[in-house]
Amino acid sequence: MTNIHQFEVVIVGAGGAGLMAAMFASRTAKTAVLSKLHPTRSHTGAAQGGIGAALGNLEEDHPDWHTYDSVKGSDYLGDQDAIEFMCNEAVEAIYDLEHMGLPFSRTPEGRIAQRPFGGHTNNVTGKPVMRSCYAADRTGHMILQTLYQQCLRNQVNFFDEFQVLDLILVKGAAAGVVAVELATGELHIFHAKAVIFATGGHGRIWEITSNAYAYTGDGAAIVLRRGLPLEDMEFFQFHPTGIYKFGILITEGVRGEGGVLINGEGQRFMEHYAPHVKDLASRDVISRAMYIEMREGRGVNGKRYLYLDVRPEIVNKYAEIDGRTRPDGTPYRTTAQEILTKLPDIIEFCRVYLGVDPVTQPIPVQPTAHYTMGGIPTNQYGQVVYDEKNSPMPGLYAAGEAACVSVHGANRLGTNSLLDLVVFGKHAGIHAARYARGVAFQDLPADAADPVRQRLDEMLNRTGKEKTAAIADAMKAAMFHHVGVFRTEEGMKEVIEDIRALKERYRHVHLDDRGKIFNTDLLNAWELGNMLDLAEVIAASAVARQESRGAHARQDFTKRDDVNWLKHTLAWQKEGAIELRYKPVVITKFQPKERVY
Amino acid sequence: MKITLKIYRYNTEDGKPPHYDTFVVPDAEENDLVLDLLECVRGYQDGTLSFRRSCAHGICGSDAMRINGRNYLACKVLVKDLGTDQITIEPILGLPVLKDLIVDMNPFYEHYRSVLPFFMCPDDPVADGKERIQTPEERERYDDTTKCILCACCTTSCPSFWADGRYVGPAAIVNAHRFIFDNRDCGAEDRLNILNEQMGVWRCRTAFNCTEACPRDINITKAIADVKKAITTGKIE
């Protein structure tokens, strides 16, 4: 038995992007939100450091500067029309969030507090600018809570712990999704006029990661299997400061507050790699610098980690060397108390997971897999576009980390993801509702849930001996070592072979759980299937791109090559192989030039 | 090091009564999370074991469970924190068990929703369209209760909640507190009225279990006292 529901707009995912879309779509269209996690468990809640907008609350700032910084941060692969749109909308978006009750930290005057973040600068002086609007170091938690609360207030329809497994397309347009209800194992069809995927990223493909277990790229994988392309999948961000071995994120806000990276010889090293902004360079630049330090034997105790030091005396020492000042012109000096107030969660993570107190000890860190720049291609209304000409697929939308607008290009700036969610989630919601008003429901095929049912039955009845966890571990290690911060053709080709072999083993996965109620064994295996598909797309896109740009750093092609590679990758899965094509980057105001920090 | 896990098992589909299974993880490390051990058991020993989890660092609130008799997030306790190689893991108390360590959270969410846990204010509040002004001191007043992640560690450690599941419980009061003491919000009176009802704040017997159980270190007992005081005095301070 399949249960059938009908909603004009169906949103898959209840993180920042999905909830924002829901708030706006539900104003005019009958809307449902499906989420495999209870909404407040979404990964948006993990975001720490802040959300970018040129409010100028503490010093001069302009949306144009934000735009330029984001274009530069993207290593000129971001589409400049979309970036400009996002940075202009940012200011109002932040005020909207405050009006919804979001408890931002405040300046002494009672305005929204802002802090510096990597790659965000005063375009005249080149110095870091305070652009990141924050609520202590739990900005994402506050955004997620606030949006969910407002959705409750507006009585949005939620289907919690419903995992979407397939997209229904009829005559080249979206017509709904198929989901499994985790508590019962029943399949449900959600018949819709418009579908929005806001399913987040896929950082669980790598071994050391800041990402949640739920980050398995479900939305992207579903869309890929339904014959649509994925964009710029080779671009995946490694954040410089993950807690050693755990991968848990230490926000860039720590460096915004004056923390510095120190190598095993006790030296601050970022000044050699980014003389102007040093520890506040872009993430790709810093992660590479850290790898080089470690490769050249300057890891701490010869190990694969370095120190992030935010002890007040160290912060003050380097603030003095850098001549850093407060907005009122006085020298920047901090205290243990200020650090505790501004970074309470970070302090706690270090105490719980490392037994280290950051106020008195340096924090061992290593780069950690963090953010999916690529994803489902969309335009700035959230419409999924499916070819080199950016033709929109009627009724199909994507937003948030699952989507690639592209505003992050080859490297995302910190604070721009939360902004992306809020801006493009909203526009996807508005556009989808408007689209839904103008069209009728399409007839569903009689067997809309059959492909899923067959696949699940087949998985449940496999007789092989392979274990999901073992295949996942092998995939994660291969991807982390060869499709990570630095890449070579040899390494990536090896990974492609590995992934194909793992896919073969995957066909023989044995499931212990054959039941219906919360069959996490089955769903973990299904999610691994998604990650294997995406890993292959990532490696194939990466090996083809023979240049270094943003997060894609090749040791065999060390320079950016605008003549041949200033273009977006589109990857299709066709008969078991990956087909690559390319589309141009939108350049409006800023001609590509060399990127130095 | 070798760790022995005794895990509560229950699945209506297999027809067996609730029971405990014992698993040995032979190569655990003292820095492993209890969640890592559960993943290891599910991944390599028994795929039928079911539990919720997502963020793996104490932020999403998915994996509240009873570990050696006390409520924790499994991703926020390290093996070395427990000081023993014998670990018993059970579902949180007071909510119906659906399977193994997964409980029905709906009664908990209903209590949460009942206190109007959302910002309420006239729609277009600020003339210049910018943010409302709130001083750092005003913001600080409700900071502690903004930290709640709805994991249910507090409510399911509360004897008053065990005694009567209709009691709204500490988590709901914490979430009401977050808005009552936010000077930008206008719904305090409604919330105080709700919490003044029979199943509201007066059921709290100040057992302190909630504060001890909270993985976010929220001073819950104090938040509840703030709310009680606001009801009795009619003043929000």
Ligand SMILES: Cc1cc2nc3c(=O)[nH]c(=O)nc-3n(C[C@H](O)[C@H](O)[C@H](O)COP(=O)(O)OP(=O)(O)OC[C@H]3O[C@@H](n4cnc5c(N)ncnc54)[C@H](O)[C@@H]3O)c2cc1C
């Ligand atoms: C530790 C950390 C710190 C960060 N800090 C910052 C920061 O300071 N500033 C910043 O700008 N960005 C930050 N980011 C990035 C940012 O938080 C994320 O990119 C962003 O929150 C993603 O939001 P989303 O709405 O796209 O996805 P999510 O919030 O992850 O939501 C995804 C949703 O999709 C649902 N879902 C997934 N698959 C399915 C399926 N098959 N069926 C049904 N539902 C499904 C999930 O249940 C969930 O509700 C950080 C990220 C991490 C990991």
Ligand code: FES
């Ligand atoms: S898994 Fe998120 S709190 Fe433990």
